[in-house]
Amino acid sequence: MESQRCKGARDLLPDDMERFRQVEDAFRNSCLNWGYREIRTPTLEYIHLFTAAGTLTPSMLGRVYSFLDWDGWGGERVVLRPDGTIPAARLYSENLADQKVARLYYITNVFAFEETGRENREKWQCGVELLGDCDRASDAEVIALALEIAGAMGLAKPEIKLSHAGILKALIGDLRLDGDSKAALLDDILEGNWQAFAGVKSKNKEVVNAITSLIKLKGKSSGFLANLKAMPAISKSVRNEIDGFAAVTALLDKMQIGYSIDFTSIRGFEYYTGLCFKITSGGDRICSGGRYDNLIGLVGGRDIPACGFAFYLDTVTDKVKPWSKQKAEKTVSVKASGESAETVNAAFEAAAAMRNVGLIAELNFCGNQLQARWSVSVGTRPASLTLVDNFTKTRRKASTVGEVINIIGGFNKLAT
Secondary structure, three states, X not given: OOOOOOOOOOOOOHHHHHHHHHHHHHHHHHHHHOOOEEOOOOOXXXXXXXXXXXXXXXXXXXXXXXXXXXXXXXXEEEXXXXXXXXXXXXXXXXXXXXXXXXEEEEEEEEEOOOOOOOOOOEEEEEEEEEEOOOOHHHHHHHHHHHHHHHHHOOOOOOEEEEEEHHHHHHHHHHOOOOHHHHHHHHHHHHOOOHXXXXXXXXXXXXXXXXXXXXXXXXXXOHHHHHHHHHOOOOOHHHHHHHHHHHHHHHHHHHOXXXXXXXXXXXXXXXXXXXXXXXXXXXXXXXXXEEEOOOHHHHOOOOOOOEEEEEEEHHHHHOOOOOHHHHOHHHEEEEEEOOOOHHHHHHHHHHHHHHHHOOOEEEEOOOOOOOOOOEEEEEOOOOOOEEEEEOOOOEEEEEOOHHHHHHHHHHHHHHHO
16 A cells, blocks of 8 residues: 655654653653753744744745635745744743743754655754853753763763864954855855855954864864964964853863863854754764853844753664663563453452552563563463563463562573
């Protein structure tokens, strides 16, 4: 039968949902432990919210789902949210602006049009926003939290790369380009085309040289930042941005958080104003974030210091082993040895007793789904419980559910 699923849409099967809930729970638990509180924003937002923030440049408008919210006489153009941070910023400016500091997190879907339909058009994000923060220490806080979450999700060897939108934007400002040339250059950089600097026509050649050196920078190079700051063509605004970046890296060093510096590692930094970072695992980007001190002002509030990050769940969940496979040692398939109401009820009671002590018990009346190490056949006569170890293919008789639980518990202790 031909698929009826929409192009670019994805069904989440039981294994997918296990992984999804696993990473969602790890994310939520870490956020709560750090004092963050959950929010949820509408799926529909006014499109001007994103154009005002700079996220939807003219070249990107074709990548979102937008339509006219018609009321009979006129209407506003709305969009299926393509981003999680901007709606969170709007929520803060409209509802929580009286709070000195707001620590917020969300788990949400975002939408982006991809014309071939081979890539997902609906994606999921877990995001954190620290609004009204205390600047450099907050940059370190969100990085430390993101790394803790990556570990809690079970992701292998997360690596972090740092960049700084403030330094890049200040240097571009010092090129003294006309409005159209500057806009075109920024569009190219936002698309990841760092070669665009090679064609820049500016009288300030020393700044061009500084930018060229900056985008070639790789590795942990605090000394390079000091040398860049000492260049005669570097303006005071650029020096201030370098000082801020160096202060954060010094704090990360004190916290023994490893990182590398790569200015070309960021992409789509429209509303970022300072430090930016991304985290990879197995070569894939799983998280990115940074500082955006002007965003609240762009969506209707007043400018306040702010920073945050988002995990990309579609990438993350593909890297996580489902709970059912991780917990096969503690998973039991329970079935009745007959079809009478008495034996079926005995199977329900046995499964409930196993769950009460932390085992995963699946009733197997129609064929088991979970990967279970253990199978138990439950009868109603004394000594009528049969326990099978599906790993070793050994079989044992037991007279009570408690005896079965003790046997399984003993094996689990040996396994750990």
